Amino acid sequence: MHDIKETIHEVIFAVLPIACVVILMQFTIIWLPMETFLQFLAGLVMVTLGLMFFLVGVQVGLLPVGEMIGSALPRTGKASLVIIFGFILGFVVTVAEPDVRVLAIQVDIVSDGQIGKNLLIYTVALGVAFFVGLAMLRIILNIPITYLLVGGYGAVFLMASFTPAHFIPISFDAGGVTTGPMTVPFILALGVGVASVLRGKTASSDGFGLVALASIGPILAVMLLGVFFT
Template sequence: MQNIKDTVKEVVYAILPLSLVVIILQYTIIGMPMETFLQFIVGIIMVSVGLILFLLGVHIGLLPIGEMIGAALPKMGKAWLVVFFGFLLGFVATIAEPDVRVLAMQVDFVSDGIISSSILIYTVALGVAIFVGLAMLRIILNVPITYLLVGGYGLVFLLAAFTPAHFVPISFDAGGVTTGPMTVPFILALGVGVASVLKGKSASTDGFGLVALASIGPILAVLVLGVIYG
């Protein structure tokens, strides 16, 4: 019950400032049609209810199962299984990410269907999956995350020089939308679970950094897509 109350407070505190700003602008500067304003109010209510239910689902289901899967995989004694399932879970979690779908629809609309939403979604998902797999391998092999971050972003800037200019901002937005409410909780829980059962690993140091690495993947994937389209 306390968890429900805390979740409701968290959502209200997150949405209330935006709602107040829009209401103030409505009655001072904008003056949008009342029908549109009422649609906004209804939308805010629906978003609030949806976020409450979603966050409760994350705490009840996604976080525990992510940690359990992460803790179970290393016990099988096969590193390739940890990497493979990290890849697979990163892929399916990104496909389910609502932020990715919003970006894909906007790009599809602006490009008049030249870059279809499905192509962009699967490209971003593949980039995240590859780097989640690399993140799992990093935990197993104890590779410093600094090396991967520097190497990854170095490759990003190198590819950006050969990619059409309009793909560069899309690629960085793709890296941002993957850090959404669906992908982040699951990937973080997975990494913490893996690090918690491996000898010599610390869940607080080795289990984090996955989201930073995962966000590089879609940037590189979209840049490669730009090279192909270009």
């Protein structure tokens, strides 16, 4: 019960500043039509309630399940299963990520349907999935994350020289939207669970860094899409 109250307070204090700023601008500068302003207030209420339910759901379901799955996979004794399921979970969680869908819809609208939203969603999801699988391999082999980050971003800047200009900003935005409220809790919990079993609780910090790696995947994937799309 205490956690629920704390979540409600967090959401209210997170939403309150933007609500105050928009309301202040409404009655001083912009003077939106009253119908539009009322739609904003209704949307604000729905967003607040949705965030409350979502964050409670993350604490009750996503985090514990993600860590339990991460703990159970290494006990099978098969590294390939850890990597394969890391790939699968990275893909399906990204497909469910609301931020990815918002980006895909905007790109679909701006490109007049040339870059379909489903194409972009699945491209981003494949990029995340590949790098989550790579992150699982890193935990298993105890590879320093610095090497993978330097190599990954080196590949990003190399690919940028071959990618059409209009795809570069989309690719970096794709990397940003994968750090949303659905993907981050699950992937972090998964990594901590895997690391805690393979090298004990004291090494559970090895489970962190998955989000940094996972955000490289969609950047490269969208850049590749741009190269082949044109």
